[in-house]
Amino acid sequence: MLQKLGRIPIGLTLPALAILLVVMGIPMVRLFLASINAPAFSLSNYQAFFSQPANVRVLFQTIEVSAVATALCVIIGYPTAYLISAAPKRLQLTLIVLVLIPYLTSFLARTYAWVVILGDHGLINTLLLNGGVISSPLPLIYNRMAVYISMVHIMLPVMILPLVSVMMGIDKSLVAAARSMGARPSAAFWRVFFPLSMPGVRSGSLLVFVICLGFYITPAALGGLRDAMLSTFIASQVQTSFNVARLAASAFILLAVAGVVLSMIGLDLSDTQGRTAQRTQRARQRRLPPFGALRRYFGEGADHYRAKRWMANLYQAGREDPWSILEILYIILVMTYLLLPGVVVIIMSFSAGTYLEMPPSAISLRWYRSFFQDPSWNGAAWTSIQIGAMVTILSTIVGTLAAYGLSRTSSQLRGSLTMVLLAPITFPSIVVAIAAYLGLVNLGLIGTRTGIVLSHSIGAICYVVVIVSATLATFDRRLEQAAKSMRAGPLQTFMRVTLPLIRPGIIGGAVFAFIHSFDEVVISSMVSGFSIRTLPLKMWENMRNEIDPTIAAVASLLMLLPILWLGALYIFWWRSRPQLQSVATV
């Protein structure tokens, strides 16, 4: 059976496509039809949307906030990434880990951290009040500034990581060559290094922008009433009046904005890409700008052979001059921005009083006790773990099969199929949520675990596909030929040669699949039907109602998880290369 499927590689993508189609694809089509077909064919729903100035204002605000946040990420992220890429090996690894930790941390926990810091009774106001600098709390929260601060905080790792990986891939001898030809350091940077780093800027910007467009939780938690994003707007429409046609129109407008802006940025910047880039890779990226960005991004992180190249690059990465005081200060500042909120929440979670203090006047574990004793909290956590485990198993198997199938098909077909498969993470999450809601209504799975697992899996499969594909891309097909020349059949070849070699990618995919499910709140809030409460749902409810400091304990515990993830990835990615380690000792 498997052998037969193996002969028709495209068949291996069928399970993934089937899940995607049922949960999201068919409902998307029906949504679109509803938006232009209510009651008869017309664009009236779209006209209705644009005829209300408030709607148009929200639309432009969404684009504006996303663009500003992306620009801020580039401005802060580029120098950071440059300094990281030029750092000595050990420091470089440390800095990358420090960027990865917030990236892998629950974004609800990170959003909550900013509520705690910026709130009227938050860290900054408390300190200023106690210090006698001000007499009444400053309005730091529920405004646009708070939205930017937390959005940039959340998106900065997404910008820095692809930038670092591209910059580390740049051959430093090129800069040296430019200098040998008489270019001053600044000229060498702007004429050689900067153009070569553009692909990273492009990948990072596209990724940040598309995620920002779909932001829902953060603006809702930290923004004022006038800072609503389109996602928030759509979500509130769902809660107030479930008018499918109106909803569908708003969703497709959001989708269209994402599509238009992405293709503009994608096309525009792809021309400035390094000419030395491999032609096939370029062609693929030009065709699929967002996908190329994602793929490059995950590919760099996921692929352990590339990691080997990183290691090699580390040796030549050192600059002649060490960092200046200014540069050290800058790095410290950025790292503080990334990490301090987590530290603050962890410290405050040990407060003994009935509300959170900074610094805590007395230390106690009462909020941790409350988490472990309150069934509504630990029950939610347990539900999330179970759902996460099921999502991980399902999406790892289905996603690996799909990635393997894709790697065996013609590049044209591969491009379009991958783009389809990645829709759940390239579309704004509120759009996916609405589609999944309709899909699960059709299946009668609203408010069931199966329903939540399916709706999480469509996104989780994307991560597995992207990461496993990246690993397969550098997998030497001749190893499979070699195995077959030694009488290993297709199944034996896969189990004995291919699987062990792409295992790090599969493990990486599984970790990201779990993180995706464990942190998912937008889709869950739509499809849980109030009967199933996951941990993020419980946290979100808590944040909105500002009731219970137990959430601080939960957020602190969630911040420990990335260490677990990094440990797992370390074991499977680094330790799976005994080759490299022992080379050093030879």
Place this chain on the structure above:
Amino acid sequence: MNVHVRNRIQSREDQVLESSLVPTQIEFRNVSKSYGAVAAVRDLSLSVGRGEFLTVLGPSGSGKTTTLMLLAGFEAPTKGEILIAGKSVGSVPSYQRDQGVVFQSYALFPHLSVRRNLEFPLEMRGIKAGERLARVDRILQRVHLGELSDRMPVQLSGGQQQRVALARALIADPPVLLLDEPLSALDRNLREEMQGEIKNLHQEFGITTICVTHDQEEALTLSDRIVVMRAGRIEQTNTPEALYDRPATRFVASFLGEANFLESPFFEIESDPPQPVDTVPMIRPERLGITTLTAPRKPDADRRHAVTGTVDDMIYAGPVRKYNVRVGNCVLVVREHVTSGQHTFQRGDEVRLDWLRSDVRFVAG
């Protein structure tokens, strides 16, 4: 016309060869392979005798690698038939063919130790652990890698990887060994050493070997017979010596070694017996003698043809010295072994070049 001439020259030599051959192990019958509109191999017919070492030589894009991939079963022919030991293998997948393959980059499994790599083909043939151990030990001894059996492939040098790849291809005693540019990744000294090793192994195992390469030296050193390919077709097949001495075409003459084409009517080459009009006279650089204009006539001067020219350039390359000599509007390459007391010519010297008329070959233009 061209093809006709080539075929005539070739068939004469093929008759000599094929009649002396041992039983046929591998046969290509009118095999073609195209990728879309691109024809990689066109109408290839070839037979390889049991125990023969055959090299397929050609520039990149000549279809030599495709030929090997067809034989290994990684590609299926578009047309024609491939027979191994008399049986058509057209529909047999690679993993059901009995063969050892050494890949260009060796394709050692990076996640398995040397020993586990060597065990792989035995395991796939269902050989018991005890015997596997013995056979791995035996072959490790044979390729002088006994102490490296627990290393991972990346911990080996290029030459050691090459040995492991060879051992892995040979360990299950397949009747056919396929080598894909086996020495291209090695540096020069190691390459010579490994050429000897491959030759020894071939003689020891008596295995039918097909080697694909673009390196003429490798082909001349290793092979019983060489197939020169060009643009998907066989240009000429013969033993290394015959191929070098009697190239059938201009392409073979210049791909295998250096050649001077005496095309200009200026040289007044007369042929006896007369050659077809579209052949070109050719002479190898080492067959040319170079002397001063005033040097005494050689004893066999009446069998020689002489011209005068000017030295354009002298290149010293250790055991040999090369001169580029301008004769009329042509430049002839002369290769002379360095000996003591020899006259060395400088740029601008007037010289006389001469050669035995019997050393001139006529190749299809």
